Amino acid sequence: MKAAIVVIAITVSFAVSLSAQWPKYSEPGIPRDAQGQVLMDAPAPRTPDGKPDLTGDWLRADRDPRPPELSGIAAEQGRGSRAVVVEPQVQQFPADADSPPLATFWDIGTNVPGGVTLTPWAADVKKKRMAIDSRENPDANCLPMGITQFHMQPQPRKIVQTPNLIVILYEANYGTRYIYTDGRKLPPQGDPQPWWYGYSVGRWEGDTLVVETNNLRGAESGPSDGWLDVRGTPYSDQATFVERFRRPTFGKLEINVTVNDPKSFEKPFTVRINQRFLADEEPIEAVCNENQQFRVRIKVD
């Protein structure tokens, strides 16, 4: 029986591997068993200077409740037909008692006890965004979709870690984040030109990479700026983010994101995004703007 369970577990983990454009290639330097399966619970790799190495391709491993916006759909759920080919599921991790509430893609505060408390300004911004069906969502307009939507996108992201700079390359909308770990300080808030990705510096606290970001383009900058989720929970140009990255095992990346934004929230809140290592696959090119017709079709341009 135990063997059967193992077989099923392997089948499931195999099923979540993705077929991409690159031919299958077994990446070197990855801990594997005799069958070539990645040992996800092996220790996280370390760089020559002893820091955990976050380098690799990662897929979000959390699930979202189905949003009521889509409740009219007669979904494939329950159809039970094996003839239906579906996108592979990313295997979730067991619940972690030490975890902050899991972030959710449609409405970031869904799992926060009591929800996140919006200021009247932020509540009004969100209401207006939802009233037009989130059509200004940067994701729907091929624009940089903000730290939390990028972390939660189902497409993979590739982290490249060097001693002085960590780069996160998102398959979705070709996003690119630069996180400087060379000791520089953040520019004073409100001083430089605000950016879609803000300005990010990272430092190591033990095995945790702590990334601080400021000078972001907030919701004041434009209709597609300052989105935390699909429903348009906003952040303002006063927002700062703290992300704590941990790789407790080879296969798991934990990202705790704290949003500090007194203009949008009555108090800061922290949510978790879990990611699973994606072995032997590469991101797929996805140039969002090659045939973007959305705004023409919905007749806003």
Add this chain to the structure above:
Amino acid sequence: MNTLRHLIAAVLGLLVASAPVLAHHSFAAEFDASKPLKLTGTVTKLEWTNPHTWFFIDVKGEDGKITNWGFEMGSPNGLMRAGWTRNSMKVGDTVTVEASRAKDGSNNANARTVTLASTGKTLFAASSQTEGR
């Protein structure tokens, strides 16, 4: 072995039940989930492009009149991960599409599944309406 069979069923059920789907998250601005469609026709054109793949089919009405319908699917990366290749569907193929119609009443819709008449195989369309992601 009954337990094993149940386990396998549960695992398969899990895989089928809630496909996470690559999406462009603009569904509600453009399509109406309460207007489902099921149409069969012949593929006339394919646009295997980002951010959404589109295909068009000629559908013959009861009066014999042919109408061309356009269907949005997910992005090529999402479709590939859902088992598609750019050769899965070709011009001239007969397909049956389950979809949600455009809000503006045009002959456009967001495809949920596509069944190829030649193989009987049903593929998810990796569009934003099939799952909340």
